Amino acid sequence: MEQSTKKITGAEILIRCLHEENVEFVFGYPGGAVLHIYDAIFHQDKFKHILVRHEQAALHAADAYSRSTGKVGVALVTSGPGATNAVTGIATAYMDSIPMVIISGQVPTYAIGEDAFQECDTVGITRPCVKHNFLVKDVKDIASTIKKAFYVAASGRPGPVLVDIPKDITADTCEFDYPATVHLRSYNPVTKGHLGQIKKALKLLTEAKRPMVYSGGGVVLGDASAHLIKLVQSLGIPITSTLMGLGGFPASDAKFLGMLGMHGTYEANMAMQECDVLLAVGARFDDRVIGNTKHFLSHPRTIIHIDIDPSSISKRVKIDVPIVGDVKSVLADMNELIATEKPAQNNSALAAWLQQIEAWRGKKCLNFAQSSEFIKPQYVIQKLHEVTKGDAFVTSDVGQHQMWAAQYYNFDKPRRWINSGGLGTMGVGLPYAMGVQFAYPDAQVACVTGEGSIQMNIQELSTCAQYHLPIKVIMLNNRYLGMVRQWQEFFYENRYSESYMDSLPNFVKLAEAYGHVGMQITKPEDVEGALKEAFAMKSRFVFMDFITDQKENVFPMIQNGKGLSEMILAEDL
Amino acid sequence: MTTHATRHIISLLMENESGALSRVAGLFSARGYNIESLTVAATEDPTLSRMTIVTSGSEAVIEQIIKQLNKLVDVVKVLDLNDGKFIERELMLVKVKATSAFRDEMKRMCDIFRGRIIDVADGSFTIELTGSGNKLDAFIESLDKAAILETVRTGASGIGRGDRILKI
Numbered sequence: 107m108e109q110s111t112k113k114i115t116g117a118e119i120l121i122r123c124l125h126e127e128n129v130e131f132v133f134g135y136p137g138g139a140v141l142h143i144y145d146a147i148f149h150q151d152k153f154k155h156i157l158v159r160h161e162q163a164a165l166h167a168a169d170a171y172s173r174s175t176g177k178v179g180v181a182l183v184t185s186g187p188g189a190t191n192a193v194t195g196i197a198t199a200y201m202d203s204i205p206m207v208i209i210s211g212q213v214p215t216y217a218i219g220e221d222a223f224q225e226c227d228t229v230g231i232t233r234p235c236v237k238h239n240f241l242v243k244d245v246k247d248i249a250s251t252i253k254k255a256f257y258v259a260a261s262g263r264p265g266p267v268l269v270d271i272p273k274d275i276t277a278d279t280c281e282f283d284y285p286a287t288v289h290l291r292s293y294n295p296v297t298k299g300h301l302g303q304i305k306k307a308l309k310l311l312t313e314a315k316r317p318m319v320y321s322g323g324g325v326v327l328g329d330a331s332a333h334l335i336k337l338v339q340s341l342g343i344p345i346t347s348t349l350m351g352l353g354g355f356p357a358s359d360a361k362f363l364g365m366l367g368m369h370g371t372y373e374a375n376m377a378m379q380e381c382d383v384l385l386a387v388g389a390r391f392d393d394r395v396i397g398n399t400k401h402f403l404s405h406p407r408t409i410i411h412i413d414i415d416p417s418s419i420s421k422r423v424k425i426d427v428p429i430v431g432d433v434k435s436v437l438a439d440m441n442e443l444i445a446t447e448k449p450a451q452n453n454s455a456l457a458a459w460l461q462q463i464e465a466w467r468g469k470k471c472l473n474f475a476q477s478s479e480f481i482k483p484q485y486v487i488q489k490l491h492e493v494t495k496g497d498a499f500v501t502s503d504v505g506q507h508q509m510w511a512a513q514y515y516n517f518d519k520p521r522r523w524i525n526s527g528g529l530g531t532m533g534v535g536l537p538y539a540m541g542v543q544f545a546y547p548d549a550q551v552a553c554v555t556g557e558g559s560i561q562m563n564i565q566e567l568s569t570c571a572q573y574h575l576p577i578k579v580i581m582l583n584n585r586y587l588g589m590v591r592q593w594q595e596f597f598y599e600n601r602y603s604e605s606y607m608d609s610l611p612n613f614v615k616l617a618e619a620y621g622h623v624g625m626q627i628t629k630p631e632d633v634e635g636a637l638k639e640a641f642a643m644k645s646r647f648v649f650m651d652f653i654t655d656q657k658e659n660v661f662p663m664i665q666n667g668k669g670l671s672e673m674i675l676a677e678d679l
Numbered sequence: 680m681t682t683h684a685t686r687h688i689i690s691l692l693m694e695n696e697s698g699a700l701s702r703v704a705g706l707f708s709a710r711g712y713n714i715e716s717l718t719v720a721a722t723e724d725p726t727l728s729r730m731t732i733v734t735s736g737s738e739a740v741i742e743q744i745i746k747q748l749n750k751l752v753d754v755v756k757v758l759d760l761n762d763g764k765f766i767e768r769e770l771m772l773v774k775v776k777a778t779s780a781f782r783d784e785m786k787r788m789c790d791i792f793r794g795r796i797i798d799v800a801d802g803s804f805t806i807e808l809t810g811s812g813n814k815l816d817a818f819i820e821s822l823d824k825a826a827i828l829e830t831v832r833t834g835a836s837g838i839g840r841g842d843r844i845l846k847i
């Protein structure tokens with residue numbers, strides 16, 4: 107606890123609070139209501155303030171800093187448009203349960219409600235997309251509110267917490283006293299799973315004929331990867347992962363069936379449909395994962411669900427064995443039970459099940475027709491994996507390129523795959539790469555994007571120049587809003603309504619205009635060499651414009667309303 | 680598990696802070712849950728508000744409502760009164776025409792329903808009536824529609840019977 111009998115301003119108190127929380131980076135953009143805060147930032151050097159070019163990018167960068175490190179991301183924006191620009195970033199973090207603290211400036215308390223310049227009801231606007239938010243009305247409440255904000259953001263099911271601070275409060279003074287601990291009588295997240303339920307779950311899993319693990323983003327966020335690997339290896343059962351869970355279990359392991367869901371692998375979706383006991387870990391059975399709920403439930407199976415959020419359990423699918431708790435703690439308990447009790451498994455049934463899975467895997471659903479004429483987007487991702495030795499942080503935007511990155515990069519480690527899963531926010535890719543590169547200045551950071559998405563936050567090329575971020579942009583340029591075009595091809599008889607990107611800029615020149623390296627790659631035989639050349643430029647930001655096959659689609663694909671086992675495969679067409 | 684919608688009365692205690700009510704109301708509208716009525720006021724402990732929400736839904740929906748309410752950081756405790764025995768009361772004020780021809784009739788109806796006339800004017804009575812929602816409905820139905828000038832209802836408040844206590 108840091109105490110001081112000297113009175114300091116609210117702005118200074120806020121900065122001291124951020125120091126107490128060991129904040130390394132604050133991503134932000136100044137404005138009228140936060141000028142006192144920015145003046146206090148000017149007088150400190152414990153954390154680094156990163157000046158973005160648009161508040162949305164500040165949020166995304168702080169979000170990616172959190173996704174890649176597990177620490178709380180911090181963003182600072184001004185009132186009114188600063189806060190509304192931040193909303194997309196807040197909602198993105200909320201949907202994927204990312205711990206963040208957002209500080210927003212507000213007009214002075216005496217002007218609130220008078221439609222003052224740059225006034226908006228930030229607490230009201232953000233309420234549905236934050237874990238919690240606060241309006242600070244007294245300088246004496248700043249320290250305790252910031253303490254609560256960090257605690258609420260990072261504990262339980264994590265999420266963004268916004269603190270709105272009126273300008274006059276940041277000028278008022280009081281003594282600084284940062285609370286050592288925080289207790290909220292209304293907020294006590296459960297962490298330890300119920301042992302009886304855990305035993306029941308283990309019994310079901312070991313006695314199962316066709317057991318299956320379905321792992322989600324909770325495994326990554328809960329740092330439970332090592333425990334999950336141990337559980338899967340000791341039981342020898344197959345595992346699939348959601349988009350958000352990729353890297354939570356190594357993709358190169360034979361037990362891993364690939365991602366499941368709308369663009370999941372044949373083997374993962376078939377196994378998910380036909381298993382008899384399913385262990386869901388930190389996943390939420392969302393619509394992109396299980397497709398048609400009725401179809402999913404038409405196949406009988408017993409479902410065990412470990413999740414820190416009780417409201418995730420039995421939300422879309424009725425759960426037989428709910429286990430509320432921190433996934434890491436619950437998996438550790440399971441592993442301990444296995445070690446002490448050495449439960450017998452149904453080995454012959456399990457062998458037959460694994461054999462069935464191998465037969466499904468034999469479909470080789472991710473094979474694609476290579477071309478000597480056009481660059482296949484999947485091929486670029488495969489080569490990206492080779493050139494970076496599978497060890498890069500990969501951020502993506504939203505659309506076809508996102509699915510190809512998820513399918514073909516084969517993530518072996520958690521917190522390496524940074525994308526917007528829940529909200530599906532186009533434009534996150536570049537600011538995500540910034541957040542990751544700040545956290546890991548020496549790491550290889552690749553932003554896989556499309557020519558549609560990249561233009562949604564293209565202004566951040568300037569931020570990347572200011573801070574000399576050696577990000578590599580891998581743009582799969584098919585001159586279409588690819589995923590929209592794919593749906594229009596399948597469901598709207600090729601009526602490509604507004605899905606064509608006309609008047610694209612010269613991306614090479616654009617990158618160069620910001621002082622970066624630009625490359626355009628048009629031939630398949632140049633893909634590997636260009637990637638090697640780009641990643642060899644360790645200190646440079648390289649923008650790679652890959653002109654890819656315009657007509658390539660993402661397969662397998664489950665159409666809206668269809669079930670998991672009703673995939674369209676590339677070979678079917 | 681029943682899949683048809685049933686009426687539930689949910690009681691909750693939450694921090695008595697500005698914006699608390701809108702968190703609950705916003706949750707119901709954002710997730711498409713039904714609100715029949717919602718009442719809220721501070722308790723004997725001024726830092727806590729008690730809210731009574733009348734809603735309806737299948738068992739699965741009610742389960743989600745309870746979980747989502749518990750998830751709100753400001754919510755201290757949630758109780759589905761329908762999980763046990765409870766008492767429900769609502770207050771209604773009705774202003775009715777009470778011209779010479781109607782005056783005795785109105786007084787009689789009011790007595791039958793154990794209401795009280797709390798304001799008397801030349802052409803009207805204001806009747807205060809307390810009871811379950813059903814009883815208040817029944818009173819309204821038993822009146823001649825043309826006689827009703829104005830009604831105002833508080834929405835239901837509920838409390839568990841006997842040892843069922845919602846307190847921190």
